[in-house]
Amino acid sequence: MDAAGSINTTSQNLPGSVQKTNFWDINPASGNTYVFDLFGGNPPADVGLLGQSMPGVNAPYAANEDQPFEHYDADFAWFSADGVPILPVDDAGQxxxxxxxxxxxxxxxxxxxLASLDIVLPVASEADCQNCHALGEIGADSNRRPDVDFIFPDDINDPNDVLQAAKANILRLHDNKHGTDIDNQRPVLCAGCHYSAALDLAGNGGPVGKQVGHAMMSxxxxxxxxxxxxxxxxxxxxPENGTLEETCYQCHPGKVTKCLRGAMGGAGITCQNCHGGMLAVGGVHNLPAGGSLDGANDGTTPRQPWIDEPRCESCHTGDSxxxxxxxxxxxxTWESGDPSATPRRADNKRFAENPAKLYRNSLGHGGVACEGCHGSTHAIWPNAVPGSNDNVAAVQLQGHAGTISECSSCHTTLGLTLDGPHGMHNVNNPAWTEGHESFYAQNPGSCRACHGQNLEGTALSRTAAARDLQTDDNGPIHLAKGTEVSCTLCHKKP
Structure with missing residues (x-):
């Protein structure tokens, strides 16, 4: 349960008006469950395609029972709960x-x-196509396309009918253009013919069966x-230079859901800043040499969807x-004028992912996943909205939102060191405040890397929370959150 009282134990429909999904229901047209018609599997209600269950799976309504993580990945030494079948509707119907x-x-x-942590499972139903494909819109205009029999919902006051009609209109456009008959085969999973790594449940690593010979979904x-x-x-x-509302958020969860909600989104970074425009994401332009994540596509083919993604090092290109x-x-992340929007590579790998690994699959300090300290890809900590569920985990771990930067989150005792994440020193440790001069004398560059060539502070030396320090020369001083720490806050430069 979150601070607003929202609890989501089950994805089954609840008594009364709380209707969540028909995913596990019988499709009258086929006699199979909808999940079978779409994915070929037949898990029971509240169980996902990979066997992971909701906590209410074993009880009739809104019971909460611990569920084990169903998968252990020896390569990363972590447990995972893949494909939890959660919905963006809680048990109260909100x-x-x-x-x-x-x-x-x-x-x-x-x-x-031994320990517990409250984490967000992001899920949205806002992603849809009705902006363009509801009857009368640009993608379902009978005046422009009299050869297609577009449909309108029986009850226009029901937004679900509008959405379903828009989906049917897309199928009819597809049938008209490609000579298929998929409108009469509903429900239709687009990824059944157009491979998507996000729905590669069997781990095939590429198109199989009906997907062979067809372009990838993205x-x-x-x-x-x-x-x-x-x-x-x-x-x-x-538009190539359009706003998020004009581009990505026409289809992806954004106008309401705000899926790009972390520190980068809060700083004005858009989807295009990292991924490029529609044609770049669609792989219309081949990647240049060195452009692919694993070297498999360099200079000859388009980017691989879900694989050739932006890199941390493409913006965080080093230190001072x-x-x-x-x-x-x-x-x-990419050089302006590059139509493929290929992520740049930095020579300084201080903030780079593991070689040939995406951020979400990379490990950092002590084998901890990068996401374990920074948050998930589109929700890098902190979320600027006070009380956001995205910030709960960080607050539980260290007492404040943002990147996990307090050494005490994991360590009980720790000597003075420069072996922290990304070469950091101890954070908020009085012993470091008193004993850092010798570190500077031995290696001035290690201090300048974050505190700046002039030792007057940079974005890398900002305080993650308010700090109270005791100095030899000036007594106690208070640093507000976000202060760029410099030598001159306490004493003269060395």
Missing amino acids: TNSYPLMQVTASDKTSGQA QVMHGHHGELRDPATDELIF NDHLGGTIRLSQ
């Missing part, structure tokens, strides 16, 4: 796209709980729509001693 789940680590022998959606123009104005429907561009932090 929309909550960022519900909390409590993760508990227990002693394997005794079963005693390429079809972004590449095709990125070239479409409004016939009345000849303007691109998704060595970085690309005019500032330590850049605001775009």
Whole structure:
């Protein structure tokens, strides 16, 4: 349960008016469950396609029972709960796209709980196509396309009918263009023919069966729509330099859900700053040499969706001693003018992911996942909204929102060191305040890396929370959160 009282124990429909999904219901047209018709599997209610259950799976309504993590990955030495079948509707019928789940680590022998953490399972139903494909809109205009029998919902006051009609209109456009008959085969899983790594449940690593010979899902959606123009104005429907509302948020969860909600989104970074425009994401332009994540696509083919993704090092290109561009932090992962929006590579790997690994699969300090200290990809800590569920985990771990930067979150005692994450020293440790002079004398560059060439502070030396320090020369001083720590706050430069 979160601070607002929202709890989400089950994805089954509840007594009364709380209708969550028909995912596990019988499809009258086929006699199978909808989940079977879409995915070929037949898990029971509240169980996902990979066997992971909701906490209410074993009870009729809104009961909460611990569920084990169903998968252990020896390569990363972590447990995972893949495919939890959660929905953005809580047990009271209220929309909550960022519900909390409590993760508990227990002693394997005794079963005693050792530690727990409340984390967000982001889920949204806002992603849809009705902006363009509801009857009368640009993608379902009978005047422009009299050859397609577009449909309108029976009850226009029901938004679900509008959405379902828009989906059917897309199928009819597909049938008209490609000679298929998928409108009569509903429900239809687009990824059944157009491979998507996000739905590669069997881990095939590429197209199989009906997917062979067809473009990948991301390429079809972004590449095709990125070239479409409004016939009345000849303007691109998704403008190259458009706002998020004009581009990504027309289809992805954003206008309401705000899926790009972390520190980068709060700082004004947009989807395009990291991924490029529609045609770049759709792989219309080949990657240059060195452009792919694993070297498999260099210079010859388009980016691989879900694999050739932006890199941390593309903006966080180094430190004060060595970085690309005019500032330590850049605001775009790719060089302007590059139609493929290929992420740049930095020579200084201080903030880089593991080689040939995405951020979400990379490990850092002590083998801890990068996401374990920074948050998930589109929700890098902190979320600027006070009380956001995204911030709960960080607050539980260290007492304040933001990147896990307090050494005491994991360590009980720790000597003075420069072996912290990304080469950091101890944070908020009085012994460090008193004994850092010898470190500077031995290696001035290690201090300048974050505190600046002139030792007057940089973005890398900002305090993550308010600090009270005791100094030899000036007595106690208070540093507000976000202060760029410099030598001159306490004494003269060395």
